[in-house]
Amino acid sequence: MSGSGAALLLPLLAAALLGAPGAAQPAGEAACRSVRAAFQVLQPGAKWVPEGPVPGTDLQVCIPKGSTCCSRKMEEKYQAAARLNMEQLLQSASMELKFLVIQNAAVFQEAFEIVVRHARNFTNSMFRTHYQSMGPRALKFVGELFTDISLYILGSDISVNDMINEFFDSLFPLVYSHLINPGFPDPSVEMTECLRAARRDLKVFGNYPKMMMTQVSKSLQATRVFLQALNLGIEVINTTDHLKFSKDCGRALLKMWYCSHCQGLLLAKPCAGYCSLVMQGCLAGVLEIHNLWREYIGSLEGLTKGMRGIYDMEHVLLSLFSVVRDAIVHAQKNEGKLSTAISRLCGHAQQRQIRSANYPEDLFIDKKVLKVTHVEQEETLSSRRRELIAKLKSHSSFYSSLPEYICNHSSAVQNDTLCWNGQEVVERYSPQTTRNGAKAQAGNHEVKMKGPEPVISQIIDKLKHINQLLRGMTLSRRKAPEKNPEEEEEESGDCDDEDDCGRGSGDGELRVRNQLRFLA
Incomplete structure (x- = not known):
């Protein structure tokens, strides 16, 4: 066949399959039989399908220019199918992104729990090894502290300062009776309360409780906001996955995907420009999320970049045992002053007893002991966060x-030729230019926009709130107040992932793996 013959044959073939462009297509009996068969695949049972062409005067959306193959009941079923198509396409679009966020939210939550568990075990090991005389009572206070830390990460209203103050208040009576004043019997209830009350006034543990509050508070707050942001990301995607579309949107979807069937044009596909107009109208509220979603990913990236040093809970919590140890050593070094002050403040409650001349073995510990040693280079929380952000950024225009x-x-015809425009098959569709977003839909003649659904408005408000929290965390680090020399010394132990911090050698080291392996 010659090139010119083939060129003439293509329009004829298209006309046979789609109907002549620009003309109304009264349905014939043969066409209606095909429609009947196709509808039965979609909706088993043929009781709503006419035997042949009908006037269709009761139709509300697929209004024919001549006869039609559809009944009013078929139109309703087609609209339900169109809504289902839309929901399935939305869920398909978000599948990869949804899995990414859900998986990482679960992985990070589990990883944070593992860090807390390791930190508690390290602290318990320090007490068992070097302060045996305190016995299980110290372990009880350690357990309570790390339980509060876990609850805080998950959103509890408990104050970090309160939990740390309670820990040191509870610890001091043990330190006093077993280390500072060894040989004394366990203090009475009255004496215990006096010691608890005196702990802060006398600064028994120096500035270590304050340093611990600063580091734990900053690292846990960053961790908590990070988890909140991931969980909100899941909520945003779930909300847009299960939208309830407006009546006007449902009619527009029916018109675009199924009204051609009523004319017997089963192979007609919507024009891409026409499809875009319908989608911009149906998704106008959802598209309002775009800028906030991009900001969400950018703000989350800003937070993760700053989660180092005292903002990195992995570094802070796994080193917490050494802060507790140093606090106890500080109290021991000042035992003379403390004993005098306690005798003055709590003398009425103190039962005097001859002090043992022999100091217990756990009175002092070697400062070289319990250095943190990184034993393996494995995947860290920090590297996992960077990997998540890199993947999220690829979905910033989702x-x-x-x-x-x-x-x-949905098989839209990309070049807008020989395609369905909602009423007929046209040779070429001239798309109406409309921008994304609710405000831009005033001129959209395919879908009338009445404002975003309440559920979308709620999600927008939540995104604004979490973005504000994320920005606040980033700004607070940029505008950190100047430290006095004492605070500089307190925080000199901070280190980033790249630093070679805490490496040590020699006998008596507690080998700590503070780089976690992720299985997910």
């Missing part, structure tokens, strides 16, 4: 690209 994704996956 919401603005939804109309294009749905049209591409």
Whole structure:
């Protein structure tokens, strides 16, 4: 066949399959039989399908210019199918992103729990090894502290300062009776309360409780906001996955995907430009999320970049045992002053007893002991966060690209030729230019926009709130107040992931693995 003959044959073939462009297509009996068969696949049972062409005067959306193959009941079923198509396409579009966020939220929550558990075990090991005389009572206070830390990460209203103050208040009576004043019997209830009350006034543990409050508070706050942000990301995606579309949107979807069937044009596909208009109208509220979603990813990236040093809970919690140890050593070094002060403050409650001349073995410990040693270079929380952000950034345009994704996956004709425009098959569709977003839909003649759904408005408000929290965390680090020399000394132990911190050698080291392996 010659090239010119083939060129003439293509329009004829298209006309046979789609109907002549630009003309109304009264349904014939043969066409209606095909429609009947196709509808039965979609909706088993043929009781709503006319035997042949009908006037269709009761139709509300697929209004015919001549006869039609559809009944009013078929129109309703087609609209339900169109809504289902839309929901499935949205869920398909978000599947990869949704899995990414859900998986990482679960992995990070589990990893944070593992860090807390390791930190508690390290602290318990320090007490068992070097302060045996304190016995299980110290372990009880350690357990309570790390339980409060876990609850705080999960959103509890408990104050970090309160939990740390309670820990040191509870610890001091043990330190006093077993280390500072060894040989004394366990203090009475009255004496215990006096010691607890005196602990802060006398600064028994120096500035270590304050340093611990600063480091734990900053690292846990960053961790908590990070988890909150991931969980909100899941909520945003779930909300947009299960939208209830407006009546006007449902009618527009029916018109775009199924009204051609009523004319017997089963092979007609919507024009890409027409599909884009319908999607921009149906998804106008969702598309309002776009800028906030991009800001969410950018703000989350800013937070993760700053989660180092005292903002890194992995570094802070796994080194917490050494802060507790140093606090106890500080109290021991000042035992003379403390004993005198306690005798003055709590003398009425103190039962005097001859002090033993022999100091217990756990009175002092070698400062070289219990250095943190990194034993393996494995995947860290920090590297996992960087990997998550890199993947999230590839989805930063997820919401603005939804109309294009749905049209591409619903067989829209990309070149807008010989395609369905909602009423008939046209040789060429001239798309109306409309920008994304609710405000831009005033001129959209395919879908009337009445404002975002309440559920979308709620999600927008939540995104604004979490973005504000994330920005606040970032700004607080940029504008950190100047430290006095004492605070500088307190925080000199901070280190980033790249630093070679805490490496040591020699006998008596507690080998700590503070780089966690992720299985997910």
